[in-house]
Structures are given as C-alpha cells and as structure tokens.
Amino acid sequence: MKKKQTIAAVLLGAVIVLGTVGSVLWLGATVKSGQSSYFWGIWVIVAAIPLYLWRVLLLNGSEELRSLVVRSIRSVGVPIAGIVIAIVIGGILMLLTGYNPITAYGALFYGGLVRNWHISVLNAAPLIFTGLSIAVAFKAGLFNIGAEGQYYIGAMAAAWLGLNLNLPAVITLVLVFVIAGVLAAAWNIVPALLKVRTGAHEVITTMMLAHTARYLSPIFIRAYGGDPSTSTHPYVTDEIFPTNWLPSFDSFLPNANYRLHTGILVAIVVAIAVNYLIYQTKIGFEIRAVGQNKDAARAQGISIGRNIFRALLIAGFLAGLAGVNQVTGLDHKLFENLNANYGWNGISVALLAGGSPIGVIFTSLIWGILDAGGQFMSRTTQTPNAIVEIVKGIILFLVVAKYIYVYLGEWIKNRRKRSIV
Amino acid sequence: MTILSIFNTELLVAMVRLSTPITLAAIGATICERSGVVNIAMEGIMIVGAFFAAVVAYFTGNPWLGLLAGVISGGVYSLIHAAATVSLHLDHVVSGAVLNVLAFGLTRYLMVLTFGHPGTSEPIALTLNDYQFAIPGLSRIPVLGPIFFNQTPIVYLSFILILFFTWFLKKTKTGLHVRASGEHPLALETIGVSVYRMRYLGVLISGLMGGLAGAYLSIENSASFTEGMTNGKGFIAMAAMISGGWQPIGAFLASLFFGFADALQIRFQVFKVLQVPEEIFIVFPYIATLVAVAGLVRRSRPPKADGVDFMIERADD
C-alpha cells in the first residue's frame, strides 16, 4: 500500500510543521495589544489534531483510533476533574475566610491566561525540565526528590560558563546547556553509587545534597559578585556574555514580551526527546523494566545497577537544564534565589502528568498559569497568593489518589496471588 | 578562640537541644514504619505542628496550650497520609511527597490569614524555653548532669517517650501487633487483628510525634514561627530512623549524632574559628547525614512489609 504510506508520511510532516509553528505562535505571544499570535497559535495547533487522527485511522484502522481517543480522554479527564474539584474547594475556602472567589478566580484566569501569559510561559519552562527529571527517575522506580539541588548546580554552572565563554552564539549556547547539564548530572553520582552499592534511599541522599547545593550558591555568587551600584539586589553575579543568552521571542514575533525567551521551545523539544528515549529506545526499555519489576529484569540479564545509574544521571541532567534555562534565558545572571521551589513543583507536575513526559509539558503550563495568575490576583484583589498553593496541593492529592486507585484497582484484580489467602 | 575550645559542655548541651526535634520525629517515623507505612512527610507534619503551636501560644499566651495544639495538629494532618496509604492504597512515597508540598502551602496561607504577612510570625511572649528547669540531684552528676538534666520541658518529654516507645514495642500487646503488621500483615489479619487499624495507629503516632517536634521548633527552641523552619530536619529524622535500625533507642543515638553535627556547625560559624565561608558549616550536618546513611544502612534491615500495600478482600470485594 505505497499510497497509504506516502499519505501517512505527508500527514506526519504536516502535523509536525503545524505543531511547531502553532506552538511558537502560541507560546511566544503576549496579548497586551492585538491578540494575533496567541489565538492564531492555538488554532494552528488545533488544526493539527484531526490530521494526526486521520493518520492513525489510515495506518491502524478505526478500532485503534477509537481506543486512542478513549484513552486520551481518560488520561486527560482525571487531571481536569481534579482541577475543577480543587478550584471549587479553593473557592469554598476563600468564602469561609472572607474573600470573594468570583473576583479572585476571575483575576487569576485573566492574569494567567491573558494579561500575563508570558509570565505563565516563563514559569512553565523550568518546571518542564524538573518535571521530566522526576518523571524519568519514576520510570526506574526512583524518587529524585533532590531535583532542586541539581537545579542549583545547573544554574551555577551556566552562570560560570556564561561569564567565561565567549564563542559565537549557537555554539556557545549549546555548550553551556550540555556542560552545565553534565555537571548537574554529576551531582547525582554519589546518590546513584550509594543506591546501587548500599541500597541507600535516594530520597534522603538527594535531599541532603539538595540542601548542600542550595547553600553553596551564595558562595558562588559572592565569588562572581555583581556590581551593587547597577542592581538593587545585593546578591547577584555579573551579567553573562550576550552570546550566551537564549534568544527571546520578540526577535521574530515583534508583539511578544521582551522577557519571553525561547527556553520553552527548548523544553518542549527536550520533552519530546525524553519521551522518545523512554518509550522507543533500548535504554528506555531497560529503565522501565527495572522500575516495574527488577527481579524479572535481572533474571533476563538487565543490569539493575547500570540502569539506576542511567536514570539518576539523566534525571540530574534534566533538572540542571532547568537552572540553565533560568540563567541563560531569564535573568542572564545568577540571583540568590533560595526559595525557588522548582524541585518540589517539578514533583507535582510529574505526578499530575502521571509520569508521562509529554504530559509534563501541559501540567507545567497549568502550574505556570496558576502561579502567574495567582500573583496577578493577589496584586489586584488582595486575595493572598497562598490560596493558589493550597489549590495546587488539592489538585495534586485528588489526581494522584484517583490515578493510583483506578490503576491499582485494575492491577490488583489481575494479581490474584497478592495478599489474598 | 581556638578550634579546641569549642569542644566543651556547652557544645553537648546544644547537641541535646538540637537533636530533640530529630529524635521525636525519628521515633515517630520508626513506629510508623514498623507498622508498615513509609512516611516521608515528617517534614510537612513538623511544619504544621510548628505553625499551630506558635499560633495558639501567641493568641492564648499559654505555651502549654500551644504544645497541645502542635501535637494535635500534627496528628490530624498525618491522618490524611493514613487514609491515603492504608484505605486508598496510594503509594506511600507519593502520598508523603504530596503532603509535604501541601503542608508548606497550607501554612503559608494560614500565616497570611492570621498574621497578615508571610515569613515570620510575631514573637511569642511566653515560650516553653522559659520553663527550663534542672532536675535536683540528677543535674549534679558530672558531665552528664548539665547536659541531660538541665533542660526544657519537651526535651525531658523526649527522654520519657524514648523509654515509653521502647517498652511499647517490646512488651505490650499492641506493640506486638504493630510489629507484626509491618512484617507479615496477613498473619495478623488471619488471626483476627485489623492491620488497617494498626497502620492507622502507626501513622497517627508519627503525626503526634512530628507535631511535637514542630512545636519544639517554634515554641521551645525559638519564639516564633518562620516558614521553612524545619529546614530538612524531617528528612534527617528519616536518616536517623534508618541508622538507628528502626529502633527507638537507635534513633535517639543517631539523632544525637546529627544534633552534634548541627551544634558543631553553629559554633564554627559563630566563633569564626576557621577562615572559610560560613555556608560550609551550614551544610556540614547534611553531609554528615549523607555519610551516615551510606555507611550504616547496610547493617540495618527495614520491616519486611514496610511500604508494601496491604489489601484485604473482606466483607464484600
């Protein structure tokens, strides 16, 4: 069926093109004046969906198409239900404590989705990286709670490289990303070794190193200390060389906010790459096997130690990229930012996405919108920003509880031997 | 001041003071894990306990009520973890992580509600620190006396609780049930004791102890509540539990070690005996914890059914 294959290939090409263009338009928008690229972007992406479905129909038949649609709805349905319920509960909480939920939520969504869309996107980018980090570790059955520490190492490395490397634009940027990522991955070597050799729980080891990294950053900042006369913030390094900056959207989308940088596109590309790695490669297969049943994996010759190592180092690399993203894209310096919380929020977006790398893109955006909207809300309606934290926590709890319960329920019914006499 | 002059009784007194919240949390976590539930939310429970203890102590002027509030709030918060893991069969580590995140958001929101601003609460006039007293006789024992027997109320309470829980596990009926629940829950269930109930109890105990630890932080060791004041102590408590071989006394000894590292670090900072950036000292306890977990973990073994979900198809499926 040569004809079928070519049509399928063309469709795939169209989906990729539309998806890319749409994403760039949508993410790179700001809707201060003339809403053009925001909505254009969304419609372009939406147009890509039926093309993709058509391709599935062509290649795999209507049965497969139907099950794909059902599965997608099911996997999206749970998080959305969780969000809706959490918003309602948050609203009740606001009422009980004397705030007006309608105005508050109105401000939140307007701020997050429209007015300060660029801030939402800026928030989302590092979360995608840390979310991917947690998700990859999850696949191996590991909990990379210390992602925060790897973030700091990545940020410090990016700042150091950014201050010292001065090569042509693309080359130096790639080098910064790769080298800083590798250094952040190295931060996880000790926990990986300990886990493999002694079984030491990575929750504790990565957490301890995270606290350590957090406190090392002020030392670094003082060593490369900025000029206090040019900045109001006392704890910051000098600015990194301009060639080491991530380009911002306004260089090709003039309506975009000047601060909105292309880190989000890098993050999306990395997410797609991680998805490929986990589900389409040998290494991903081994990591998943180790995470799901290490006894059976080992009996088939898969090395547990090597895959734990791989998973933790890849996770470290990804979390480090979050730090690189902040330094090369947003600040162009390293601020002392002791309460960034990207690690913890990374755990949340990974859990919310059910561990799916592609899902992490969307849950990070949601989190980004909540954060940006929350700040806008607290500025304009005097509702405390912290209500957003509570809503996030409730969403997380509900989604995780539902997912695991449904998933587990099915799994239990098929493992007849467990705990049943 | 030379390095050596730091090593004096003052240091050991500080060691006991700084190790107390870790001891309390570690013992709580120990009982919880002995019953079969992994609890990484100690950090979150502690911050909840710290907050409510501070708030109640501030508004009522009575630190003892604050103590009670801290303990109870920790217990109530931990019941969420119990429900999630035991009844809803959620993964223990995931539930713990979620509760940690939730705790910080919750305390921040309540902070703004009660005090109008985030960060640090208003200072509390009367704290438990003002109730320090020396036990007559015992406090005059050379060396050990001033260290252990001239302390503040919760510290004394912690000593009592160490002994209490050691006795509890070894000698009581419920203690035996708790132990069985973490090793072979089905054996317990088939002999007519509810594993669910034992695990709820285990988690609740860790909640009460965590709340107590938090209360110590805000109304005995200091005089206010600050966001994030737990600073990783919940995780260090877990390390103490593991290093202590899942026994109360072992957890206590391990906590002393971490408290020692912490006390040492502070002294190095304050007395500026070495020409090194102060942050190096702050990280010392964390590195020490890392080393301890690496070295000691081989020797101890967790309860067999720790973290393993237990589901019984009773009554109706």
Next chain:
Amino acid sequence: MTDQTASMRKVILETRDIVKRFPKVLANENVNITLYEGEILSLLGENGAGKSTLMNVLYGLYKPTSGEIFLNGVPAIFSSPKEAIRMGLGMVHQHFMLVDTLTVTENIILGSEPGAGVQIDYKQARRQVKELSDRHGLKIDPDAKIENLSVGLQQRVEILKALYRKARILILDEPTAVLTPQEVEELFSVVRDLRKSGVSVIIITHKLEEVKAISDRVYILRRGRIEGERITAEVNKEELANLMVGRSVVLTVHREPHEAHPEPVFEVENLHVVDDRNIAVVKNLSLEVRPGEVVGIAGVDGNGQSELAEAIMGLRPASGGRMIHLGDDITNLRTKDRIARSIGYVPADRQRYGLILSMTIAENIAMGYHDRPPNSHGWQLDYTAMEEQADDLITQFDIRTPGALVPAGHLSGGNQQKVILAREFSRKPTFLLVSQPTRGLDVGAIEYIHSEILGMRRKDVGVLLISLELEEIFALADRILVLYEGAIVRELIPEKTNEREVGFFMTGGTEKAS
C-alpha cells in the same frame, strides 16, 4: 476408621448452598457440605477448584455472596477470622502465617496474648506454650525464631496456634505440599491424635493418596461445585480422579526412552554457594546434564534449590567450584551472557522472576533479547517486529489471549507460564533450567507443560528440572539426583526406585536403614 455409626454422629458444621462470586469468576456454586464431630474430612479438587475459597468463607475472611453456614446448629456466617476463632475454628494456611522475626511463642500468642492490662505476660505465655506442646506431643522450642525453623517445625507452630485458641475444628490447607514423605506420616499421626481428643479436621488437598491415607470421608470439588461425596474406604483412586477432573486422568504424558548424547552440555563441579546471611547452602555440588536427558533434582524446599538455580543463571555468585557449558567455563559469566549462550531459564516464581506483569506479552517475550535484532536496531526498539514474533509464538504455544499487546498480568497462571516457555524455547536453548514449572496450575496446564519439556528432551536439549513434587520428577526425569543440605547425596533411576526411597534420602537418610 470411624467407630461411630452414622445415626449417632453429631453434625457440627454444615453449609447450605454457599455461593461465592468474585468480579471475574464464580468460585463456589451451591456448595453443601457437612462435617461430623470427630471425623477427618477431606476436600479434594485440583488447583482453582474453589476449595481454598470455601474455607476462607468458613473462616470469615470472605463473605459468601449467598448461602448459610451452621455451626452446631446455630447460624454462623463470620465477618472476620476473630469471630471464627472465638467459635472454635482454626486454620492452617498453605502459605504459613508466621512472622519470621518473632519467636515461636510470640507467633502462637499473637492476637490472644495473656496478660491483664496492656502488657504481655511472657512468663505465662511460655508456660502455656510448653504445656500445649507437651500435651499434644508437638515438640517445639518456645524461644526459637521462626526464620531459623524447618518447614515441618513451622507447620507445627501453626497447628499449635490453632490449638492455643482451643480450636474444635481444624482446617488444614494443602498441609503436605512442603513436607517430605516422612514428615507427612508424622503429620498424619498428629491429626489422628487430634481426632482422638475430639477435634474434627478438614483437609484440603489435591493429592489422591493423601485422601485415601488419612480421611474418613471426602468431598470432591470441581469448578466451584461439589461433584460428589464418598466414604474414603469405599472409593478407589480412579473414581476420585475422574470426579476431580471430569475425565480419566492418570499420567497421560508418556516418557519414551530417548538416547542421550554422551558428552554433557552442562556440568557443575564442586559448586559452593552462600546465601544472603553468608551461610553455605550449596556445598560441593557436582552434576552433569547431557543433551537429550532430563535430570531431576528432588529435595525438600530449603535445601539449596533456589540458590543453586540462581548460581547457575549467574544471579548469585559462586563462592567456589566451576560451571561449564558446552566445554566453556562460565562460572564468572554475567547473566546476560549466559542467556546469550542459549541457556534457558524457567524460574520458580513466575510472577516475580519470570514476567513483568505490567508489560505486554510482546515486551515480555522480547525481554532479554531486546537489545539485538530483530527486536531493536541500534538504540531503537522495533515494536512491530516484537509484536510479530509474539503473535507467532502465541499461535504456536496456544496462549489464550486477545492479543500480543495485552499486559501479562491479565493472563491466567497457565498462560503466563506458556509465555515464559515460549520465550525460552524460541531461543533454541541447548541447556534448559526449569524450576517448579507447574506450581499452582491445573491439570490441563500441567499436562501441556510436561509434554513441552519432554519435547525439548526429544530435540536433544539438556534439561535440569528442580521440583518439589515427586510425582513430577518421576514423570519427567531420566535420572533423579537427591539434594539434601546443599549436596547431591544420591543418584537414582526412576524405574528402579520409588517415592518412599527418594523421600528417605531427601531427609538425610543414609545407606544402612531400609
């Protein structure tokens, strides 16, 4: 057997039309059984017939979907084991309910500890345990830790547990599964003694000889229903087997003579292996397997079988000795490399070591060879190829499944085992290590697997079979090696020996005795 006439016997337990339905299966359908006081009743049926489910309903672990139970004439549907225990029921489960790290005494008193308040009166507990053990002739050390006891002794503790709670009805679930023939005799005499002291016993089993040896009456269960009730003395094994399976079944796999090649395909020389606690569990073990023969290793569980299997597959290091495959020394070879050398492995615990239940059948089949063509090219997996191969094998091995993309956990035990066989056999092994291949499977699956193993034998594969079921060993093996305390103590030819003799050596018997 029984010295009371039927009219004088008292009914102490009776079920009426018990139905137990689970979401996917009807486990018990209109089951009516009666237990008379002071009798030994057996419940016969193959794996999956519903015997254990019925007992769990009696014991209060499950609630019946419908039906009634009467204990001494009084309605008694228990909502928890606690109630059942209080009313005099005691149960010894197939998988022991003992806490390894606790002592014998602690396990026996668990849940019914003596002592006035919250504290346990250990002195009284020990005294009670000693007294109980003396009274029933069940010798045991009250302070020993369970993890240090033999399986036979552990079972003794389980029985004492029930007696401690004054059980009048004792239910034994597959009690002889883990015992040697000698231990089985001991158990039976204990049961007869219990009967003398007024305890009524229900034995759940799938072994015909046991039913004949010990019970007064027998109910036969098949597919959740009572197929028949017989007085044991008045029925023969063929009739029981017929009722149990619905057709004549004795051994339908036939091992024809097959000439094995003289050169061994796999050899073990003076192998020495230690367990996780650094205790030697395989001591100076030597054996050889030739292409075209099945070598059966018989032994009581816990004599080094699992460690031996692990060492052969490279999952546990050998602390001494050598292993040779096709002339090459593989002692220090990684598992991965052994698999690549066409050594196949069917592990004892199929759900833990054999399959990843959450992965698809195709993925499970590819696992182990996933890093080479056709399953992957370079670093990329080829799912289409994996699926194709799985589809072929599903047809070839008659695996009952909607497709290759179904998670392995959705399959029945027998089909799961088929997936493992498919994977291993399709890799054309020269040497096959098979451990407990038919545990927990029904007769149909057992037949299939046995014939597959004999098929490999016919293709001149060397098979090393480790099994706890003597019947299986006698059916399949050309040579029997008896494993006792980590060493091969005796080699026997199945045609020239019997189960009794093998059992004798399995428990450490030496030449002199008969």
